[in-house]
Amino acid sequence: MASNTLIRAAVLGASGYTGADLIRLAARHPSIKIAALIAKGHAGQPLAQVFPHLVSLDVPKLVTADEVDWSGIDVAFCGLPHGTAHAEIKKLPERVKVVDMSADFRLRDLGTYAEWYGGEHSAPELHESAVYGLTEHYRDAIAKARIVACPGCYPTAVLLALLPLMKSGLISSEDIIIDAKSGVSGAGRTLKQNILFSEAGEGLSPYGIGSHRHVPEIEQELGAVAEMPVRVNFTPHLVPMTRGELCTSYVRLAGKAAAADLRKALADAYATSPFVRVVEEGVIPATQHVRGSNYCHIGVFADRLPGRAIVVSAIDNLVKGSAGQALQNFNLMYGLDETTALEQLPLFP
Amino acid sequence: MASNTLIRAAVLGASGYTGADLIRLAARHPSIKIAALIAKGHAGQPLAQVFPHLVSLDVPKLVTADEVDWSGIDVAFCGLPHGTAHAEIKKLPERVKVVDMSADFRLRDLGTYAEWYGGEHSAPELHESAVYGLTEHYRDAIAKARIVACPGCYPTAVLLALLPLMKSGLISSEDIIIDAKSGVSGAGRTLKQNILFSEAGEGLSPYGIGSHRHVPEIEQELGAVAEMPVRVNFTPHLVPMTRGELCTSYVRLAGKAAAADLRKALADAYATSPFVRVVEEGVIPATQHVRGSNYCHIGVFADRLPGRAIVVSAIDNLVKGSAGQALQNFNLMYGLDETTALEQLPLFP
Amino acid sequence: MASNTLIRAAVLGASGYTGADLIRLAARHPSIKIAALIAKGHAGQPLAQVFPHLVSLDVPKLVTADEVDWSGIDVAFCGLPHGTAHAEIKKLPERVKVVDMSADFRLRDLGTYAEWYGGEHSAPELHESAVYGLTEHYRDAIAKARIVACPGCYPTAVLLALLPLMKSGLISSEDIIIDAKSGVSGAGRTLKQNILFSEAGEGLSPYGIGSHRHVPEIEQELGAVAEMPVRVNFTPHLVPMTRGELCTSYVRLAGKAAAADLRKALADAYATSPFVRVVEEGVIPATQHVRGSNYCHIGVFADRLPGRAIVVSAIDNLVKGSAGQALQNFNLMYGLDETTALEQLPLFP
Amino acid sequence: MASNTLIRAAVLGASGYTGADLIRLAARHPSIKIAALIAKGHAGQPLAQVFPHLVSLDVPKLVTADEVDWSGIDVAFCGLPHGTAHAEIKKLPERVKVVDMSADFRLRDLGTYAEWYGGEHSAPELHESAVYGLTEHYRDAIAKARIVACPGCYPTAVLLALLPLMKSGLISSEDIIIDAKSGVSGAGRTLKQNILFSEAGEGLSPYGIGSHRHVPEIEQELGAVAEMPVRVNFTPHLVPMTRGELCTSYVRLAGKAAAADLRKALADAYATSPFVRVVEEGVIPATQHVRGSNYCHIGVFADRLPGRAIVVSAIDNLVKGSAGQALQNFNLMYGLDETTALEQLPLFP
DSSP states (O other): OOGGGSEEEEEESTTSHHHHHHHHHHTTOTTEEEEEEEOGGGTTSOHHHHOGGGTTOOOOOEEOGGGSOGGGOSEEEEOOOTTTHHHHHHTSOTTSEEEEOSSTTTOSOHHHHHHHHTSOOSOHHHHHHOEEOOGGGOHHHHHHOSEEEOOOHHHHHHHHHHHHHHHTTOBOSSSEEEEEEEOGGGGOSSOOGGGBHHHHTTOOEEOSTTTOTTHHHHHHHHHHHHTSOOOEEEEEEEOSSSSOEEEEEEEEBOTTOOHHHHHHHHHHHTTTOTTEEEOOTTOOOOGGGTTTSSOEEEEEEEOSSTTEEEEEEEEOTTIIIIIHHHHHHHHHHTTOOTTTTOOOOOOOO | OOGGGSEEEEEESTTSHHHHHHHHHHTTOTTEEEEEEEOGGGTTSOHHHHOGGGTTOOOOOEEOGGGSOGGGOSEEEEOOOTTTHHHHHHTSOTTSEEEEOSSTTTOSOHHHHHHHHTSOOSOHHHHHHOEEOOGGGOHHHHHHOSEEEOOOHHHHHHHHHHHHHHHTTOBOSSSEEEEEEEOGGGGOSSOOGGGBHHHHTTOOEEOSTTTOTTHHHHHHHHHHHHTSOOOEEEEEEEOSSSSOEEEEEEEEBOTTOOHHHHHHHHHHHTTTOTTEEEOOTTOOOOGGGTTTSSOEEEEEEEOSSTTEEEEEEEEOTTIIIIIHHHHHHHHHHTTOOTTTTOOOOOOOO | OOGGGSEEEEEESTTSHHHHHHHHHHTTOTTEEEEEEEOGGGTTSOHHHHOGGGTTOOOOOEEOGGGSOGGGOSEEEEOOOTTTHHHHHHTSOTTSEEEEOSSTTTOSOHHHHHHHHTSOOSOHHHHHHOEEOOGGGOHHHHHHOSEEEOOOHHHHHHHHHHHHHHHTTOBOSSSEEEEEEEOGGGGOSSOOGGGBHHHHTTOOEEOSTTTOTTHHHHHHHHHHHHTSOOOEEEEEEEOSSSSOEEEEEEEEBOTTOOHHHHHHHHHHHTTTOTTEEEOOTTOOOOGGGTTTSSOEEEEEEEOSSTTEEEEEEEEOTTIIIIIHHHHHHHHHHTTOOTTTTOOOOOOOO | OOGGGSEEEEEESTTSHHHHHHHHHHTTOTTEEEEEEEOGGGTTSOHHHHOGGGTTOOOOOEEOGGGSOGGGOSEEEEOOOTTTHHHHHHTSOTTSEEEEOSSTTTOSOHHHHHHHHTSOOSOHHHHHHOEEOOGGGOHHHHHHOSEEEOOOHHHHHHHHHHHHHHHTTOBOSSSEEEEEEEOGGGGOSSOOGGGBHHHHTTOOEEOSTTTOTTHHHHHHHHHHHHTSOOOEEEEEEEOSSSSOEEEEEEEEBOTTOOHHHHHHHHHHHTTTOTTEEEOOTTOOOOGGGTTTSSOEEEEEEEOSSTTEEEEEEEEOTTIIIIIHHHHHHHHHHTTOOTTTTOOOOOOOO
16 A cells, blocks of 8 residues: 555554554554554653564654644544543544544443443543444444444453354343453553552452443443343453453353354354354363454353353453454454454464 | 370372472471371482472482381371372271372262262272361361361362351352362373463463362262252363462352351351451452462452352462361361461462 | 465474464465475374464364475475474475474584484485574575574574674673573473473573583584684573563673674664664663564673673564574575564564 | 560561561561551551451551550561661660661661662661671671661572682682572562563563662672672563572682582581572572572582583572561571571472
8 A cells, every 4th residue: 555545543542551552553554654652641752662562663752642733643543541531532633533442432321431430421422423343243333433432351252252142042131140350461551559560470369349340331232132231240350461361151041042052153143253263162262372363262161050051252352352453443444354454363372 | 296296197199289288388297297208200219309399308208108117107198199099098007097188088979989080989988987178167077087088179269168158048059150260280290281381371261161070079068068969060260370279159149148148157157267267348359368378268249140149269279278278187187276387377479 | 476376385393382483473474375284293183273373274284294295395394303303304305495493404513413412413415505594694695595494592592692793803702601591482392390380480490501402503603703612601591481582691892892882783783684673772671572573682781890791682482583583584585575474563561 | 485575576667578578477486476567658557458468467557657665666677668767777766676678787888878879878877786687697796786787689699609609719709790580579569660460471671780789788798708899790680470589690710619619618608507508419499499488599500611600599589588587687686596487498389
């Protein structure tokens, strides 16, 4: 693609992990020119000062949003913290498309947003037009959207596994128990004691039991296909690894459905989705097998408890769970092949 | 205690992790003299050759069981693999007490044993007299037993959390879902590809879904207090840490019980148990907080799903989950204070 | 590139880590068709059975070398163990080019080879024509070679750092002390106790002190540019991480050279080398910053000891230290851009 | 020991890692009563709030130093940050003995202190009377001291290895190169980006090259026995593990000394020291083998470079490198057996 036809992208929140991973991937996208990197607290610094692993890139210095000439920007990837993204996105010219990796445009009900994220939404009008960016389930809407709200990492892993099952009526909307496990990078780069190496290493604990902000997002989407309110148990755990997320979902089978039916329904649902893979019977999904890639692996297992099954899904929380899915959505928004710049295979060992 | 009144102990399986941890603890026990270390494959070697961290100990060389003068042995700690322990224990003189850390004497039903462990039991008569060594629940029987079958690591964490709740009728025997997570040392020292550092590190996956051998043990004990057969979902996961085990049990509340009732029942049950601690409301158990110690931390949490609760229990799989509990049982068997040689505080960070 | 003009590659040793990483990279190479995957012990299995992270690839099943129709192969990447590669490579048709990642063709002196690798070399005639594949230093010879012997991971990190300094006479050939640290993947996938997660995790130790097989390779290349025999201290350490290698080289300055002169010499030497980067003054190389990529970062630091300096180099041992450099050499051998299929940025965090 | 004869201890800096490890060990000391826990920023909180792993202890709440009734305190263990300890220690009544784990009383020359620690020392008169607490080398002085300045973690590992060699004239005072590696806990509990799990994990880098504050301490002690100024290269590296420190010291042999002479000199020097162990020939020290214990393992190896040798020493940085050595010194100061409360064996795996 000739340089003058490149799509000019800005990254808001370029000093966070999702920002960095977006830059890592976008820098190798044949249709993207990284035109602005925004990180308020680091304005004036070269990117390599906050992310030395990106030192080989020829990209602009970090700036504040005010310093950007937005007339030269086509699309903004937003990796700002929840609750701050909406105000920044509101300021962008209407012609700039937005791929938001924050939570600010994910919840369709603004009351629910205010309840879980602790504040009024400053851009309700934009909010209404935003499309939920779970790529495999909203491709058409994403292709036409101005603002795409990429799902949280946990909802991505959970919904890819459960949405087709709920939609096809194979599982009950009751009694869904999701035991989720995430690597530490999911907590971001902000300094907190519990994510110090010496605290999180060689250890394991649940957190945010019953109160994790990804709950309403999961319930919203499951409820939409169940066509009734759905309530789930969602219990995340912090695991001593950097990348990776694995959700073990314990579900009640509807009617006479068996694990094999669930596996088939998932395989059918994702037959033409290059990044979602239902693993063969007997294979167990593992975060190692998707690390650094945009893949999601899903396995279905019979339960010892009659009438129940276990669905296991694994992703890289920063790729399919954030920056990778963002780029996948960008590809759809611009009519490009969904896999562009996302072909890297998992990094194992 | 004068040297001539010391209890003379042999360790079978001294080259495995549970054997090593037993030696580590027993070597500092004021009433124990380590009189024989048995490790068939390493006979003739000093212990420090297989476990350099124990180089400072003045203990006998590794030998085969045949080389031991059993007339000089009072008690045998057995850390042999499942399925091989019963044959070795059978050979011991009847006056030798046995603290078995294998699975061979845990299941009261020999049919169940054969089904799950793949073979006939060679010592059914001994089997009958063995006591299940979940210390806090079988103190009296343990004190009088010749053979104590210490529980598996997972059953220890699960049963300490659920037995008092089942016994007091606060939870249903139906629909118990146990999502378990273990550090890699639980897999032992045998060479297997999936526990290589480069395979298990920076990754996470379930294993043995629906087929883990700790299931019948859990069901046996829960069933005993429920006075009816109990079936559970038990799904273990391999976590990139060496020590530590955390079980997240999702239970259905009976009648009008609430999370607070469960917490109180547990606190009452363990009021005089020095090693089991029900954490305060708001505190979340973490394996880091029990690492290297004989403690078990238990927390109870309300569930978003009405009529359910979450019980989280954390132990060090090699201590309370194996060698520590073995020594605790030994203390009871010899009328010693339960905490003797087990007072070490958790190693954190 | 049309499919019929693709270069058809075989991979020998497809079940090892270097084989897997080669496949990971080569599968995305626009000019390569993976035509045969050879892994004797796994013949008949799909690749995904030994490497589930590569399940998305459409590649042939694993076979033995004998099963391959070599007339359809243009190039062989060899990831076989040291000492076994030469015999396999000897059997290949002469028209098949070879990129060898083993040690079998690295040492120009066959006596030295026999001494360090414990055996006669079975293909001395091929050996003579092989080119040492330290890409940045042997580009012209590599471009014309039939057999390229890619350097070991440690020699790559060390030589990229020291060769230009030795060549320019800035450092003494005496008293070179190389303290090297490697992630555990460097030990391969063979089952060994010391690389179990529970053994290598949360710990650190040197190994192979004075006897590591990468010594003669380092001395050969340093000696070649020094034009005299060079002897080095090389002390590797096993570090609890999977990927990454960092060499801290303590060197004696020649004449009045200072750290700044060394930095400049390195910057000049690699001015046109896309993958070798001399970091800015004040920046410290870290394996995190090159993880998963083909980059080598080099830093130079003044020493408190007068007349000495410290040179630090970091690579990913499986990429620039093995499969990545192999592919880089392949690119040169086929007249392709050196960076083809190696553009992935480091994976951080 | 009757409760009224217990030695009443205060811990300054009870919310840091060294403070916590001191409490962990002291709580099991038969002659110590923990009478006050001081942590300014956490005053009013129970200890378990900052260190949940110590929840089982029955100790006083955290307070400020001003809140302590010092008339009831016999000894103060100080785990305050460097540069703040001297001012706090100055305020203590003269009858209170002090075991300081900070750097504030380690350097005999106050000019050197000011240069490396960036400030005037507020208590020069106390400073003069302080004894350097490298236990094995200063037993007599420690036994009589009021203030003992425990060495830094790195100096402990380095000096235990090199002091006897320098003293016996077996190594040259020139050209000592110390490549040091530490687990992340050495950086303390203060929030810093580079010690986040996602930053330090799966990676390795040197830090503080040529400028680490442990340099003058090492040079002071080596210089004292060499009876001349000694300058060393000391290059520390941050390793992805929590506990553990390993120093690889590259030394020049004096006269005709060989590695075996060094090993013998060390063995002689520590023949009656229970915690320092010269490992047998062929055994390689590893931090895993001393983890959680007060042991130091030292190995000596011949170098490929003629006239040089390699000395490797391993400790747990928080135990022998800090809290353990502090308690060992306390034992000497009170005429107790040096090993009291320090008998725990290493925690492996």
